[in-house]
Amino acid sequence: MFPVPAELQSHLEAMRSIVDTELIPLEQRLANEKRFAAIEPALAKVRQKVKEKGLWGPQIPKTLGGMGLGLTEHARVSEELGRSPLGHYVFNCQPPDAGNIEILHAFGTDEQKKTYLEPLARGDIRSCFAMTEPEHAGSNPTWLSTTARKDGNDYVIHGHKRFTSSADGAAFAIVMAVTNPEAAPHARASQIIVPTSTPGFRLVRNISVMGESGDGYMSHGEVVFEGCRVPQTNLLGLEGAGFGIAQERLGPGRIHHCMRWIGICERSFELMCQRAASRNVAPGKPLGTKQIVQAWIAESRAEIQAARLMVLHAAWKMEREGAYAAREDVSLIKFFVAGVLERVIDRAIQVHGALGMTDDTVLAFFYRHERAARIYDGADEVHKVVVAKRILKGYGLEVSS
Template identity: 65%
Template sequence: MDFSIPPRVEPIVRRVRAFVDEALIPLEPRFLNGSFRSLLPVLAELRAQVKAAGLWAPHLPQAYGGLGLSLTEFAHVSEELGRSPLGHYVFNCQAPDVGNMELLMHYGTEAQKRTYLEPLARGEIRSCFAMTEPEYPGSNPVLMGTTAVKDGDDYVLNGHKWFATGADGAHFAIVMAVTNPEAEDRHRRASQIIVPCDTPGFTLVRNISIMGEPGSDHASHGEIRLENCRVPQENRLGAEGEGFRLAQIRLGPGRIHHCMRWIGICERAFDLMCTRAASRKMSSSAWLADQQAVQHWIAESRAAIDGARLLVLHAAWKMEQEGAYAARVEISTIKFVVANVLQQVLDRAIQVHGALGMTDDTPLAYWYRHERAGRIYDGPDEVHKWVVARHVLGKYRDAGAA
């Protein structure tokens, strides 16, 4: 297995890195000290530049205007984009749109692709994904209160969702709702339904404040109410009762995307940490970089980031070779490993920056606020550790029984 950057992707990675350095990082102070919405005109111009440069939507097939990169190829690009909180949006491969595009590509009808996928791929609209509910544990999504009841040719949806990323300004939501409450298999009770956000009864209640920051537009997490919200049954994605299966299919590549974005954040935080250590004097003759504790943080961070990257690339490679189900243990492993490496590296970088690290003069505090959720969303660490441990112990139990 060779996890070096493939030759055909090397020039793409170099161009992406240059764009992030030259066009996006200089914009970060405006983003960190303002709002995402205030930057939309500037970001629209940058998105046009990315399109003109042939770097648009690297995850999408060329038929939809993308670069057609494989999962492992896109992983390298995603890492570069992760170095700025603006990266994935400007290249139109941001969550949750990237997962929704994949769902629509593989399971959407031709009409759904024309209406929702194609404008999403062109960057003309945004979307959100509404699964988590405040009244039920997100770690057990089969417990769900949102319902979609048939009425003629329609579904009528009622329910309460939250942490729908980017709901503010989204054109449509893909909503998980119970359609078959009597199904014996509890994993066959829910379906995924496309709900335009201007449908009567669909209400964005608020942008949820994240450690004191409510966010705006794409950079937000919304609370949603669905009250007698009526949409055609033809808006259902896939067969009735397949909602959980589609969610798992969506989450497999999604965890790869998140993990490589996190590694990009780690690299940027590491660079900021080392730059600060090498440029900050502790006295007339001693530098911060001379302190043994700082040197240990740098060495441990370097080793952890490099190890995490190899784990993610291996998981992506196995998913491509054998499918998401065969790679499920590897996917669970990277989910909790990389989320924890990210938290450790960010914490060390903030410590090295001292009081500056607590401010929004660098992106460290922004990432510390928002990426702490990495240990919770897409399945909390504890669930993924249970998956891995159960797999490992199964071999020993089988041997003991024999």
């Protein structure tokens, strides 16, 4: 149903080779040193190799130095690169930069593109996206306290943001802030570009996640804006259009995430099968001879395959009919694939026994960092309710809350 063109297949094979030979060997070093900065010099060399091979920025338009792949093609790439936590970063298609590249390309002015988009697409700088606030439910992007008040030719921003991923070391943030407090809920906020060197921008801390405080690209920052003043020319798109721009960013982003999760599933599945075939529970009795382990392997294979086909179908539909037509498909894959991800990683850890709880394999990293898949970009429960309401509407039942 979704054949892979020969050229894309060649690209995927080259990407897999880089992941296997260059990135997977660096994972243990990251696990041992607990600092992304420790492996950045090595990653910079791999990034240069990626550029030389013409594999840089799969989703970035060719005019900006990328491969210019469509959504369905990039979905395949996301799965391949998702096999390592370092994959997307090395190929410059990592969140939040990938989403910021998309919205800057779609809504940025010529000056914004020159100042922010072009160096971001080249990989010269990183960025972050500041929307979630500690005082409000992150699944409701219309409920914000951060404000951007006009003063002369500037905006003066006051507010508090949390889980601003990759803020540590980012050159700029794209900030969701209320500029039109009297407007309707979906027209109150705007998106504003804020260089992180601006007085009043402060990274309070890198938030520890399940006992691990990431740095640099792997950080999740708490940020405050204290009288942070930027020119009104830093407004991205139209004033009051922040929610709409966020939705433009989140639709394709969820597809990218879901295919990345499938890549994680495949890596976890490989490790589970290798362990089942090689680890003896008694002389001459590998784990794979146990029926419960066989059931986990079969269930995982079926769920991964189903998840992949669902995501590719959602990407195919979005490409042909637009984000609005595919909105239900995107909600379905968001909670379904996140559930498959959690189950496959959990089974792989169980097959590894106590080893699976250690950082001697990548499974513990996946378990810590990917539990959030059921929360970010809209909690699973929110997406389930949205889908159910749309289905029930077709049967004549309007559910308002």
